[in-house]
Amino acid sequence: MxxxxxxxxxxxxxxxxxxxxxxxxxxxxxxxxxxxxxxxxxxxxxxxxxxxxxxxxxxxxxxxxxxxxxxxxxxxxxxxxxxxxxxxxxxxxxxxxxxxxxxxxxxxxxVKPEFSISGLEGIRVEREEQEVTNEMIEETLQKIQMRFGTVRKKNEAAEIGDQLLIDIEEVDASTRVPLIGKQYPDLKVRLGEKIRGEDFEKQLIGAKAGDTILVTEKLNQYFITDPKQHVQQNPTEAHHMVKVKEVNILELPEIDDELANEMGYENVETLREGVRASLIAHLEDSAKEKLRDALERETVRIINPPALQSMVERYLDYLEENVKKRSNKPVNSRVLREENKEAVTKKVQWYLIREKLIEQEGFEVTDREIDEYLEQYAKEHNMDPKRVKIENRSEEKRSLIIDTLLDNKIFDYLENKAVVSTFKKR
Structure with a gap:
């Protein structure tokens, strides 16, 4: 041969x-x-x-x-x-x-490209610092009030703060014929929370129980009106027939010792301390993720390995398939792929860099490290460590834990080489 x-x-x-x-x-x-x-x-x-x-x-x-x-x-x-x-x-x-x-x-x-990892000493990234404010604490306490609130029906028109029980049915824009598989019954929407978007909720203000309202919702740029079109048209709209089944006033409990006791705290003061601690942990996790994103971006920019185009195409295929599954509307595949190709390419580059770092630096995860991770998880979530270990003994879950621990080692390595400055978010 x-x-x-x-x-x-x-x-x-x-x-x-x-x-x-x-x-x-x-x-x-x-x-x-x-x-x-x-x-x-x-x-x-x-x-x-x-x-x-x-x-x-x-x-x-x-x-x-x-x-x-x-x-x-x-x-x-x-x-x-x-x-x-x-x-x-x-x-x-x-x-x-x-x-x-x-x-x-x-x-x-x-084939995977041949490259080495170097030139990462002194890369500059920023770490976000954000203090927990009284406004954050009050906002969290308001969410707790809503969670423990009771509802009372009202006959008057809906206004900001009211909780609505609605059925949503997506319909064809021109015929108003319901679309198959697009019915969503018994949804709870609290006006002002903007969970479904401010425009969606605005159209429900003034509605009364028994009303049926046509509500429009803007779609993103990947959707097209005419499947024959090969160029992007203006953003289109989804149309929903919304039946208002109930309009309720949400009566909120007082922030007092009784509510604190219901949540497992001794009094209001310890509840506030718990909320503050939770917010601090959340902000720290958020800052950590943003720092990791910055380290990843800078590392990809400096190393810039050739991306595997077959992997890029597979990622884009997966993205396109998911977008199409989520909608009955035609999807402009060309625009969708073009808009996301750069971001997907960088993710593939990071995948190659990650593999090379694991190989070059000899990163590995021991059984003991996995056990310690699961024990810490059990402690943080107030769970039985033995039960947690049993629930995570499958190869699939074990592989996810290994990936998490390897990521920790990789980002610790990158952070130690970087010059990290901090800035306060206002």
Whole structure:
């Protein structure tokens, strides 16, 4: 077998492979014998027809199967001898075969790029600092009040602060015919919370129990009005028939010792302390995630490895599939992919850098570290450690924990090399 390898790019290898004729003939003989075992030609018992007759009658089928087997076997042999590790499936083309002559074919494969991690010392990133304010505490206490509040029906029109019980049904924009699978009964919406968006809620202000209202909702730029269009149109709208079943006044409890006791606190003061501690932890987690995002972005910018295009396309395929599943509206695939390609490419670059860092720095996770992680999780969530370990013993969950712990080591490594300045968020 003769193999010639070329490198059109850092991630592409083209293999031109030539297989001696005698190897093709051996495979043709094997395929001829396989077919003879399973066919019955006139005048002969099954499996007893002469090989020449079988070969003559099934020549194309025999050659096609033999060529496929030879290409598969010799491709594997070629990448082994050339020490190549393909990523994804190979593209086979330019297959040339004539009886008695060598078989020629071309295989194009994608390989992970070769690069090293360096130049990360002194990279500059910012860490966000944000103090817990009295306003944050009061806002959290208001949410607690709403959680423990009681509702009372009212006959008057809905206003900000009221809680509505509604049925939502998405309809066709022109015919108002309900769309299949787009019915959402018994939803609770508190006007002013803006969970479904400010515009959506504004259209419900003034509604009374028993009213049915047509509510419009803007869609994002990936949706198109006309499936035949190949250019992006103006953002379209989804149309909902909203039936108001109830309008309720939400009566809030006092922030007092009784409410604090219901939540497991001794009094209002300890409740406020608990809220403050929770907010501090939340802000710290948020700052940590933002710092990690900054470290990731800067590392990708500095190392800038070639991205595996097949992986980029698979990510975009997954994104497109999910967007289409979430809507009955046509999706402009071209715009969707173009808008997200840069971000997806950077994620693929980070994936390659992450793998290289794990290999280069020898990062690994021990069983003891996994146990300590689960014990800490159990402590933070007031759970039985044994139960937590049992619930996380599957290979899938264990793999997720390992990834989390490896990420911790990677970002600790990057943060130690970085120059981190802090700024206060106002």
């Amino acid at each position: 003769k193999v010639t390898v070329s490198s059109p790019s850092e991630t592409i290898r083209t293999l031109k492979i030539e297989v001696p004729a005698d190897r093709i003939e051996v495979e043709i003989e094997k395929e001829t014998e396989n077919i003879r075992k399973n066919v019955q030609l006139p005048g002969f018992r099954k499996g007893k027809a002469p090989l020449d007759m079988v070969r003559a009658q099934y020549r194309k089928k025999i050659e096609a199967a033999a060529i496929e087997n030879v290409i598969d076997e010799n491709f594997k042999e070629a990448i082994g001898s050339e020490k190549l590790n393909p990523f994804g499936q190979a593209g086979i083309s330019n297959v040339k075969y004539e009886p008695g002559k060598p078989l020629e074919f071309t295989a194009v494969i994608e």
